[in-house]
Amino acid sequence: MSENNKQKAVLSVTEDIRSKILDGTYPEGMALSQVDIASTYQVSRTPVREALQILAGEELVEIRDTGRATVTTISPESFLEKCELRALIEVKLLELSIPLMGTEDIAKAREINESLKKCAPEEWTPLNYLFHEVLYKPANRPLMQNVIKDLHHRHYARLKSFILSHRNTPRSLREHDELIDRCERQDIEGACYALESHIMMSAYALAEQLKAQQLKRRQTASL
Amino acid sequence: MSENNKQKAVLSVTEDIRSKILDGTYPEGMALSQVDIASTYQVSRTPVREALQILAGEELVEIRDTGRATVTTISPESFLEKCELRALIEVKLLELSIPLMGTEDIAKAREINESLKKCAPEEWTPLNYLFHEVLYKPANRPLMQNVIKDLHHRHYARLKSFILSHRNTPRSLREHDELIDRCERQDIEGACYALESHIMMSAYALAEQLKAQQLKRRQTASL
DNA sequence: TACCAACAAAATGTATCCATTATGGTTTTA
């Protein structure tokens, strides 16, 4: 780090690799060589190794017993199960939240959904997460909130390219509106049901796309 | 590692520190100096640093921005929330499991609970986990099962000393019996309710003990 | 051609060294 970048090397390297994995620059299964990364960032292998350990803890890279590191792959099955888990926790959070919601929470949610309706494609994922976060904040369950955030960031974010190509966003926005309405009416059961459908419907659609792409990739790879 | 121990240094160091944290040899808040650990295991600081990173990923140690590592502390609040999360997931797993349970699953569960009734104190925690694992296996949700396992191992195991001193084991065993009976009768709702109570009752009791011990420790520390 | 062995090249694991940063105690000063 030749610049006036006083930040520790481990941190910047970790962040950069992480974002490259999330945005697909480093695709599934790609080998992450310590020496290559080290020369890329003009640092020694020491901070690189630490960065890879950290990312392994985040399940973004896998370190085999030979020491070789690769970008983890997302199987459609494990993706669906993560969505199930997400749905389970988010529904619980919503159930706890609704009785504690104030008018300002509802207003905030509406505001975010309006931004979602006219946001740029790259802004969709973080804004969408923000929408859900606002809904669960009254529940005051920092740990569960964190698990959700992780599921979003470490996993969901990697499907950004699908999400953009998937034409379900208009429906998502309608579902968001419906969700807000039910929260406002204190219709806990209805809101929870709507949320679970919202999550799982898009989950099934995305899993299908994932399966299709992996099939295609495997075919082109075998040529 | 002077012996014929051909295992990588990182692995043995990580495992040893982990078990020492879990069994309380390294108590909450204890500073983990790289040089001290390195000299303890007769290795250089390099593998020690990696081990600490790994343990930080498991939330067993905390690495501050100064680089100093300490054993993480367990606040009663976060402990309770982890139990809530555990209950949420385990209840879901049980709900999915019951319709798929065979007589051999029931028998296996009974068998483990019988072992629990006469096992040595050190065996209680792993056997108890095994009991729950058997109940959830038919659900076939490896990821959720894994989250549960982590919550048990990375967190619950550190309260072993409490669990041993706590006189709730007879009640736990009775609750296990009741749980098995309800599963056998395919009483999903009743079994889920029993499981949630089982988890949260012991959670509240343990949280109280935790609070008491931390208060006591803080008092003795201020002398 | 297929398979196996041996060797070469490359990548990882660990140790050691130096630079930098944090810490604790001492001294100085208001």
Place this chain on the structure above:
DNA sequence: TAAAACCATAATGGATACATTTTGTTGGTA
């Protein structure tokens, strides 16, 4: 006396060098 500045010590961060393991390739043999 209390607080701030300063310095000495100790600890961490990163780089380099060396050891070990892994991998790929080449050449020989059945």
